[in-house]
Amino acid sequence: MRYLLLGAFLMAAQPVGAQTLYFSAIPDDDESRLVERFSAVATYLSETLEVDVQYVPVKSYAAAVTAFANDQIQLGWFGGLSGVQARIAVPDSHAIAQGAEDETFVTYFIANTATGLAASEAFPDIAGRSFTFGAETSTSGRLMPEFWIREETGQAPDALFSTVGFSGDHGQTLRLVASGAYEVGALNYSVYDTAVSEGAPEAEATTIIWQTPPYPDYNWTIRGDVDARFGEGFADRVQAALIGMDDPALLETFPRSAFIAADDALYQPIVDTARALDLID
Known part of the structure; x- marks a missing residue:
């Protein structure tokens, strides 16, 4: 029933004037772990950014990218490839943070x-x-x-x-x-x-x-139009909030030792590999 309700929610994009920041994550683990992890992240971001933040679970990697492309979420915790796909789908979106361990996954x-x-x-x-x-x-x-x-x-x-x-x-x-x-x-x-x-x-x-040899992987990617919605500098504030996340219990759920700044250029090896395998254009 919950996913039926979620499906109805995702049918329509949120209006530009909405004051809630919606985010999601690729479903790479058991649902119970994901809900525990990202509900806590939503609470942390709400308190830090002083805006309402809600986590929206999705059923597949493709659904996470589609929700981002359709403006049903404005922030996503993506893998290397799904992050690339999301940024291709939404011009001016950017990777803003990654786990310290994601440099050498x-x-x-x-x-x-x-x-x-x-x-x-x-x-x-x-x-x-x-x-x-x-x-x-x-x-x-x-x-x-x-x-x-x-x-x-x-x-x-x-x-x-x-x-x-x-x-x-x-x-x-x-x-x-x-x-x-x-x-x-x-x-x-x-x-x-x-x-x-x-x-x-x-x-x-x-x-x-x-x-395998190491490669760049998971990343927080944000839409480029969030400043117009939430105010000038909002994307930078989200980045700072993610990098400032230092609760050991929360970080352990990822598990990551910390989040650090990231940018799109770090994921060029993923772009090159995905193109070589014909997974993206």
Whole structure:
């Protein structure tokens, strides 16, 4: 029922004169974690910016980009690729912040322990295995792992693996590999590390077999017209609020040690890779 109501909400863009800042985030983890994290962010931003701020959950990466493009949200927590897509869709929008860890993000390739595959510095021999990515437009769950699969093997995933799937999010990738539904998968390192730290049984049933070289990833992107709506300098105030977020408990939910300034130029490697894979024009 909630998503039906949300769908109705997203049918119409907010009027330009609205005094509520709406934001969303790519659904890269379990819904309960996302609601906990971003409800707290909304409270923090409301108090810091002295405007009403509301978090709007969405069901897919594409829905987050569409909501941004349609002015149903004015601020988004995107992955590297979805942030690029959002900024292409809305001229004059900008990346304004990223996690300190997002400068050098990595993807883990994990395998079900029953495969006997072990950690390796060299790209593992996983030809003929069943493999799952995360969401189709996920930077850490699809874009960069596919890039490195092609780079290291010279083959497309469909040619290299016996079966290729898209789980939809990183938590589901971990569950599918742990269950044996897929032998190998690629996911966001922070989701896996959190599962390990929490003693999740899915982490015990899987092992990291390889990690990608680092790349830029998650970012806060804001529409370029927020100053006209909320007042001159509002985008800068949002950036300062995000960078000033220092509550350890709140940061841990991401998990990030801090947020730092970002700009569009940092994500040029993502643009180049996405174009090479024909994921953007």
